Amino acid sequence: MKIFETDIAVIGGGAAGLTAAYKCAELNTRTILLERSSMTGGVLNQCIHSGFGLHYFNEELTGPEYAARLAEKAVTHAVKIMTSCTVNEITQTDGKHNLTVFSKEHGIFQVSAKAVILAMGCREKCRGNLGIPGERCAGVFNAGLAQQLINQGQYIPGSKAVIVGSGDIGLIMARRLTWSGVKVECAVEIMPYPAGLSRNIAQCLEDFNIPLYLNHTVTGIHGQSRVEAVSIAPLKNGIADLTREQKIECDTVLFSVGLVPENELVRQCGIQIDQITNGAIVDGNLMTSVKGIFSCGNVLHVHDLVDFVSLEAERAAANAVKFCRNELAEENFITVYPGENVRYTVPQKVAPSQKNNFFLRSKKIMEKAMLEVKDQTGKIIHARKLSYIKPAEMISFELADFYADALEISLKEL
Numbered sequence: 128m129k130i131f132e133t134d135i136a137v138i139g140g141g142a143a144g145l146t147a148a149y150k151c152a153e154l155n156t157r158t159i160l161l162e163r164s165s166m167t168g169g170v171l172n173q174c175i176h177s178g179f180g181l182h183y184f185n186e187e188l189t190g191p192e193y194a195a196r197l198a199e200k201a202v203t204h205a206v207k208i209m210t211s212c213t214v215n216e217i218t219q220t221d222g223k224h225n226l227t228v229f230s231k232e233h234g235i236f237q238v239s240a241k242a243v244i245l246a247m248g249c250r251e252k253c254r255g256n257l258g259i260p261g262e263r264c265a266g267v268f269n270a271g272l273a274q275q276l277i278n279q280g281q282y283i284p285g286s287k288a289v290i291v292g293s294g295d296i297g298l299i300m301a302r303r304l305t306w307s308g309v310k311v312e313c314a315v316e317i318m319p320y321p322a323g324l325s326r327n328i329a330q331c332l333e334d335f336n337i338p339l340y341l342n343h344t345v346t347g348i349h350g351q352s353r354v355e356a357v358s359i360a361p362l363k364n365g366i367a368d369l370t371r372e373q374k375i376e377c378d379t380v381l382f383s384v385g386l387v388p389e390n391e392l393v394r395q396c397g398i399q400i401d402q403i404t405n406g407a408i409v410d411g412n413l414m415t416s417v418k419g420i421f422s423c424g425n426v427l428h429v430h431d432l433v434d435f436v437s438l439e440a441e442r443a444a445a446n447a448v449k450f451c452r453n454e455l456a457e458e459n460f461i462t463v464y465p466g467e468n469v470r471y472t473v474p475q476k477v478a479p480s481q482k483n484n485f486f487l488r489s490k491k492i493m494e495k496a497m498l499e500v501k502d503q504t505g506k507i508i509h510a511r512k513l514s515y516i517k518p519a520e521m522i523s524f525e526l527a528d529f530y531a532d533a534l535e536i537s538l539k540e541l
Contacts, residue, residue: 139246140160143246144246145160146197159240160206163213163214164211168191171433175191244420244444245422250387251272285378291345292314293321305337313340346372388406388428390407421443423439466536467537468496479530483526487522493540495512496516497538498537499538500526502534
């Protein structure tokens, strides 16, 4: 079997993988990037709208432009990019990580690396994940698939659509469908608040007078060979109130109901998983529970901006390089717990002596809140006021040089 030797293997060629790969190579480390698709860029290639790069490149770019910038950096820094390559297994032997890879060009081969960076991104949830009742007719799509069909395939999926969920992809597709001549009847969200960014609610729904039904659920999809209508109903005490059910005629249904990290490889090689994020449990260096394997981007936790994905990937790359050079300090990591109104925190373990970058999401919308970090005795070691926080928008902050045996991060409503 053919074996490629390298210092760092990056799995995934989207924003996280490309950023991590070029940063590793920039630090004079042999780097191989493995991407299962025929080209790098990931979902960015189908995101032809602008709004990317404001934080990372300090200018507004489309998705393909953002991906091209990163790919150019990877090529410039001599990253070995291998596309149409699927990593099937990761094993450890004599301090090395052995990746078994399937490839049309090379057949089955192995990559032997000192460190691995996981950057596989995530996939969309679908109708099957929700158990939506009704007929199994044509015209039901994930929002991302519909985006790919329109932007890359020049195929209009229907003439009258209903968006299920208010995730950012669904919101952007509501606008894209409207621009393409498709009548978007409404978006239906089961939660009492939108799941997408505020700017997307304004620019993609409100600007086009598309109704958003909050606290509603889809009770049925109707049609013979093609979707003809959907039924929706408001929730009362968490249960659909069928006395107020209404039927909306449409021929297309798009699901935008959340993302799931592509973590089959993570589970396969025994890495500990966070049951809330469905990503790996990592320390402040972004290293997982398996020594030498790092994780970053949407495979770790779902981000709201691609710029933050790249910034996180840079940190993973820097620490992976240090690990390869035996320069990553051994630390006594303490556990970080999500407290009141906090859904999750990343990283889940930190070293008090390091500068730690924390990311978290709230459980609910709050006009004003106090972010509090407490030690194991309940003493507040960090606090700051926040304005208008919502689950759809990630919160981040830095903390360094503190003394504690454990941390709890809470959001107190004011």
